[in-house]
Amino acid sequence: MLVAVALPVAVPRAYVYAVPEPLRARVVPGSRVVVPLGARTLIGIVTAIDVPSPAKGKLRDIVSAPDADAALSAPLLALGRWMSRYYAAPPGIVLRAMLPVALTGAAVPVAPIKRQRVARIAKTLESLLERDTLFKRAPKQRALYELLESLGASHPARALVVQAGVTAAVLTQLVTRGLVRIEQAPIARDPFATRAIAAARTLVPTDAQRNAIAQLIALPPGQGALLRGVTGSGKTLVYIEYLRDVIEKRDQGAIVLVPEIALTPQTVDRFRTAFGDRVAVLHSALSDGERFDEWASISRGEKRIVVGARSAIFAPVHRLGAIVVDEEHEATYKQGDSPRYHARDLARVRAVAEQATFVLGSASPSLESWTQAQRGELLLLELPERAGGAQLPTVHVIDRRKESAATRAAVVRTGTTTTLQGTSFGHAITPALEKALAERLARREQSILLLNRRGYAHFMQCGDCGFVSQCPNCAIALTYHRTPERLACHYCGHREAPPAHCPNCGGPPMRERGLGTQQLERLLTERWPEARIARMDMDTTGAKWAHATILDRVGSGEVDILLGTQMIAKGLDFPNVTLVGVIDADVGINLPDFRASERCFQLLSQVAGRAGRGAKGGEVFIQTREPTHHAVTCAVTHDYLRFAGEELEGRSRPAYPPMLFLANAVISGTEEIATGDAARAVADWTRRLIHTRMPGAVEVVGAAPCPVERIKQRWRWHFLVKSADTDALGRIGRYIVEHGPVPSTAGMRLAWDRDPVTLL
Ligand code: ADP
Ligand code: ZN
Numbered sequence: 001m002l003v004a005v006a007l008p009v010a011v012p013r014a015y016v017y018a019v020p021e022p023l024r025a026r027v028v029p030g031s032r033v034v035v036p037l038g039a040r041t042l043i044g045i046v047t048a049i050d051v052p053s054p055a056k057g058k059l060r061d062i063v064s065a066p067d068a069d070a071a072l073s074a075p076l077l078a079l080g081r082w083m084s085r086y087y088a089a090p091p092g093i094v095l096r097a098m099l100p101v102a103l104t105g106a107a108v109p110v111a112p113i114k115r116q117r118v119a120r121i122a123k124t125l126e127s128l129l130e131r132d133t134l135f136k137r138a139p140k141q142r143a144l145y146e147l148l149e150s151l152g153a154s155h156p157a158r159a160l161v162v163q164a165g166v167t168a169a170v171l172t173q174l175v176t177r178g179l180v181r182i183e184q185a186p187i188a189r190d191p192f193a194t195r196a197i198a199a200a201r202t203l204v205p206t207d208a209q210r211n212a213i214a215q216l217i218a219l220p221p222g223q224g225a226l227l228r229g230v231t232g233s234g235k236t237l238v239y240i241e242y243l244r245d246v247i248e249k250r251d252q253g254a255i256v257l258v259p260e261i262a263l264t265p266q267t268v269d270r271f272r273t274a275f276g277d278r279v280a281v282l283h284s285a286l287s288d289g290e291r292f293d294e295w296a297s298i299s300r301g302e303k304r305i306v307v308g309a310r311s312a313i314f315a316p317v318h319r320l321g322a323i324v325v326d327e328e329h330e331a332t333y334k335q336g337d338s339p340r341y342h343a344r345d346l347a348r349v350r351a352v353a354e355q356a357t358f359v360l361g362s363a364s365p366s367l368e369s370w371t372q373a374q375r376g377e378l379l380l381l382e383l384p385e386r387a388g389g390a391q392l393p394t395v396h397v398i399d400r401r402k403e404s405a406a407t408r409a410a411v412v413r414t415g416t417t418t419t420l421q422g423t424s425f426g427h428a429i430t431p432a433l434e435k436a437l438a439e440r441l442a443r444r445e446q447s448i449l450l451l452n453r454r455g456y457a458h459f460m461q462c463g464d465c466g467f468v469s470q471c472p473n474c475a476i477a478l479t480y481h482r483t484p485e486r487l488a489c490h491y492c493g494h495r496e497a498p499p500a501h502c503p504n505c506g507g508p509p510m511r512e513r514g515l516g517t518q519q520l521e522r523l524l525t526e527r528w529p530e531a532r533i534a535r536m537d538m539d540t541t542g543a544k545w546a547h548a549t550i551l552d553r554v555g556s557g558e559v560d561i562l563l564g565t566q567m568i569a570k571g572l573d574f575p576n577v578t579l580v581g582v583i584d585a586d587v588g589i590n591l592p593d594f595r596a597s598e599r600c601f602q603l604l605s606q607v608a609g610r611a612g613r614g615a616k617g618g619e620v621f622i623q624t625r626e627p628t629h630h631a632v633t634c635a636v637t638h639d640y641l642r643f644a645g646e647e648l649e650g651r652s653r654p655a656y657p658p659m660l661f662l663a664n665a666v667i668s669g670t671e672e673i674a675t676g677d678a679a680r681a682v683a684d685w686t687r688r689l690i691h692t693r694m695p696g697a698v699e700v701v702g703a704a705p706c707p708v709e710r711i712k713q714r715w716r717w718h719f720l721v722k723s724a725d726t727d728a729l730g731r732i733g734r735y736i737v738e739h740g741p742v743p744s745t746a747g748m749r750l751a752w753d754r755d756p757v758t759l760l
Helices: 021-026 074-086 091-097 139-150 157-164 168-176 207-217 235-249 265-278 288-299 310-314 343-353 367-374 404-410 431-443 517-527 546-555 596-608 630-636 640-650 672-693 726-739
Strands: 002-006 015-018 032-037 040-049 118-124 154-156 180-186 224-229 253-257 279-282 305-308 320-325 357-362 379-383 394-399 411-414 417-420 446-450 479-481 486-488 533-536 561-564 577-582 619-624 661-669 698-711 714-723 749-754
Touching (some): 040 091, 074 726, 118 139, 118 157, 154 157, 157 168, 168 180, 224 235, 224 343, 224 367, 235 265, 235 357, 253 310, 253 343, 265 279, 265 305, 265 546, 279 288, 305 310, 310 343, 343 357, 367 379, 367 640, 394 431, 394 630, 431 446, 431 619, 446 596, 517 533, 517 561, 533 546, 577 596, 661 672, 661 726, 672 698, 672 726, 698 726, 714 726, 726 749
Parallel strands (some): 224 379, 253 305, 253 320, 279 305, 320 357, 394 619, 446 577, 577 619
Antiparallel strands (some): 002 015, 002 040, 032 040, 118 180, 411 417, 661 714, 661 749, 698 714
């Protein structure tokens, strides 16, 4: 028998192997097999059996088939096939991404799937009397014994000894004396299990929630809904009640996707409170072994609900009944490396294939999902008001153009570039926001400050009128480069000299923008030395559980001001937060990306949504130099409909998604000039290909340098491929990936990113 095996190598097709007689029963579609490839031994997945013999080449035998059952079910294998075609990604790379690392690691021998980790569990025998006599000369034994009791009379032996700070001999003595018994028991290592579960609060659904729950329960299999609920409207309760029906009434399983578990411990806690140990939590901070344990218990059908980030969409849930995608607009659902899939889009594909229902939830849906709901492809459900009587916060806009005259003294000219000479408190935080913060500190209420400062993509802005130079062809902000000094478009390559004075108002020299979270923290500490300040950004959250630790401190009232990057904008629900300040709303608006406004609106809506979730109400201050930009004005009035309308109009000239489909082809290499030449050559080759094969159906824009021109010592260029025809775009992508004339010099590589969420 010959079988096709997908191997984790960048080759667009499966390999064919012969199956030795004794292995036949174990080799089925979806099984793991160990095979030779050249001099290497690799783990692959069987994609088809009884395949015809390829024309040439000598066939080799499969070495072993470690598992009694398939690692991937038929529907998941089909999902992998779909991904491979749609994203033009090698099948073996796709299938590897769908399984836990413990199963796909190159290390052989392979651990069999059906395996339970066993631990020695110490148990007390019965309640002990006369301890004073029993432990008279053995205080350590007594301490250990009583610790075990306090841990519920049963605890893993090793952890017990460690926790008691004694040697293993003490435990052995207790066992010898017959006071403690050791049992072998299967354990799963689940760090989330150590988080306390809050007592369930019984909430009575509002009318809007009740209606949404009923409509979700009534959704026919394979259908999806978009749940648009303002921040604090209680979307989580809707998901939970809908899943209760799926799990308890229909006896099916479910997947809940959240943008990042570390940032949403509260949401995870709510699911665990509702469904207890039927919930598996797939967390990026899990070790490979922990992840495997969760995967295995889902695969055995012990856990029915999977809560996890993007890759949880591949969880081997039995009888999948529903998929929830919370905060569906989040960019984190898109995988950055191959396979560059979008988990929200896979949710739809998987739900349709497995006849499950799906719900996408957000306060500010992606324009893609919004358009689908408008077309009736998704059922639109709305929660227009906050639950539990809370009101949406009042939002104040602080027009920073007005104070720039006051701070202009701090600006000096050096050569042709203007730079800020240090940054004063007043430069970062306007008097209005300062006053609001001081009030919160005095009233012992909490504040959140957002400063979404990323270290690249500087742009030039007029301090007086807020003007930002735009590309004449692409309708995106031009990026400021220092050496050589110029403004450049990162889509089409257009470039121009930076204007000496604002072209709009003729005012003062244009300014380069920038202020980071670290600096902001320092300014706050200097201003309010007594305030308890916590900073949350990439630099403070490196450690496992660092996010949860910071957020727990906020939740328990140990923090007065939480400041951070967009990390702090997501799903947090702290009733004592009554103030949200956005330091620099327009940083995001001018990133050279067609989604910049959408991202900015979503971020402002999300972060504003953290304020006033309790009875005390809330206020939001948005500091901006673009108070009239629709991303700002619509966020101020909580007006998603107007934002979506205006933004969609902007996406039609020139056309961007969701008006059509887009792919970003990135060519990178170690040499600057060669990379640019190669990118232009591949783009031209693609243009010619389209011209002869499918004229008019597909458009190519570029090549141009990527906004981030160099990452990890690799130069990056890109071109965009646009089409209204999704199949045509898929065909082009597969053809470019397989046949595109990418030179094999200078480490040159092509990455095809279909439905990109960022063009940086
Ligand atoms: P969203 O995800 O829509 O922003 P959440 O699900 O976080 O909102 O809910 C916001 C808050 O409202 C939570 O504290 C939640 O406990 C509370 N809540 C939700 N539904 C109700 C309800 N029906 N009655 C009272 N409080 C509710
Ligand atoms: Zn351009």
